[in-house]
Amino acid sequence: MAQEDLFKKLVAHCKEYGYVFQSSEIYDGLGAVYDYGQNGVELKNNIKKYWWDSMVLLHENVVGIDSAIFMHPTIWKASGHVDAFNDPLIDNKDSKKRYRADVLIEEQLAKIEDKINKEVEKAAKRFGDAFDEKQFRETNARVLENQQKWDALHNRFAKALNDGNLDELRQIIVDEEIVCPISGTRNWTEVRQFNLMFSTEMGSTADGALKVYLRPETAQGIFVNYLNVQKTGRMKLPFGIAQIGKAFRNEIVARQFIFRMREFEQMEMQFFVKPGTELDWFEKWKTTRMNWHKALGFGDENYRFHVHEKLAHYANAAVDVEYKFPFGFKEVEGIHSRTDFDLSQHEKYSGKKIRYFDPELNESYVPFVVETSIGVDRMFLQVLSAAYCEEQLENDTRVVLKIPPVLAPVKLAVLPLVKKDGLPEIARRIIDDLKFEFNCQYDEKDSIGKRYRRQDAIGTPFCVTVDNQTLEDNSVTIRYRDSMEQERVAISQLSSIIGQQVSYKNLFAKI
């Protein structure tokens, strides 16, 4: 089956079996926003638990927090998000290329400057040692004319930028007859502001309201709580702070189902270390995180590291964990060595000292940070991509989600072979006993084979069937999803057999 078809089928399967629905579907949907259904939410919660426990339970020097989505707006100035994500963009209709409007105008300014400089150079050659550049610049007609042009344009440009006047920016591009370097035409669209961050207002009156943003990443909530956690938790370097939470980005192009959404959930851990040791920790976390992925058993060959050649301004090392999705190798998790950039920025903007006193060195410094950041939704899609499979049987095909039992939404279904002879009652009793430990389902409708298929389709790893023999000896059959094999066991054994297989402990042992 073509990979593309597989992806389409997966998306349809997600909807049909209550994993993922499009947001606001009855109102025609909302772009790149999705809801999780009754099975989706279970899987998602299980993924989050797998991550959280593997970070917080398994590392005594990692603790968790849950910071608010609203944060002081200055935080986003400090982090660089306000400046970096407020570009006025314009498209050329002929070449279909997109440019930053401000960059186009800056280039135009540079051109004028070039002209002036060439004029000055020429004159310098002509006059030799006797050349007085200052005087030349103040008196030469052509230079003056260009300088005037430059000043006028620069003032106009600066004013338009300050006012946030997009129409004026476009008018400047039109008036300056700036052409697209590819198509050479002046066929421009409107200038649009692409703001990555969603904003809203906090405060009851419009006048006194504070413009606040929905966080575009959860990391800053950790950085601004560094001191709180370090001091109240008596944390010693190196230590980490983990957090799971929603983040929001107004993506220009949001595609590929839940792979890139406007509202998404991150699982991030910021690990604070002594400066100079960050690359060692970077390597350690790289290994730990890759093991975490591989422990799920989807095949080591489907994972790889992708090393960033071009680093973000805050980083001195960065790598992605990529998984082989039906649409190619794509990033699931990022591991970044963020240096002391974030904490230093917050020192600067807040005016508070954000340091660590190192008793060994008897001095204080700003810790360096190694970040591991994974998208819950991507992880969710990764698990489903890996788990979805269509199997050819003798007279039939079956669609089965081979989700690792520990992550599966429903752990077991209890099925009376027929709905009489007291079998349903026994099945109910088994559920009443096991429902405190596992998410169980009861089903008595249709043939037993059909019921198995229904459970396969949502990824239930175990089906327990009550039959006439159960009446005699309290034994049931347990049918395994992946092998379709069955074995007969005592009802009293169910809890330990299933419990053993859905335990996080077994996974953690592999990390």
Added chain:
RNA sequence: GCGGGAGUAGCUCAGUCGAUAGAGCAUUAGCCUUCCAAGCUAAGGGUCGCGGGUUUGAAUCCCGUCUCCCGCUCCA
């Protein structure tokens, strides 16, 4: 954002020249009682994505719009 494709029942899709909206699967109820779908009977489920136009009459023709998919573009 640009270009291409698509949108009809929960899912997959048919629907002729413009004239009462269909099938299979799924769902629900009942029958049957059988360890790997597709047995029998019945029922429910649709403003044909949405809005407007042409027409006596629109799922069908035209315009707009929304959403999804593919490619480009972008990607801290």
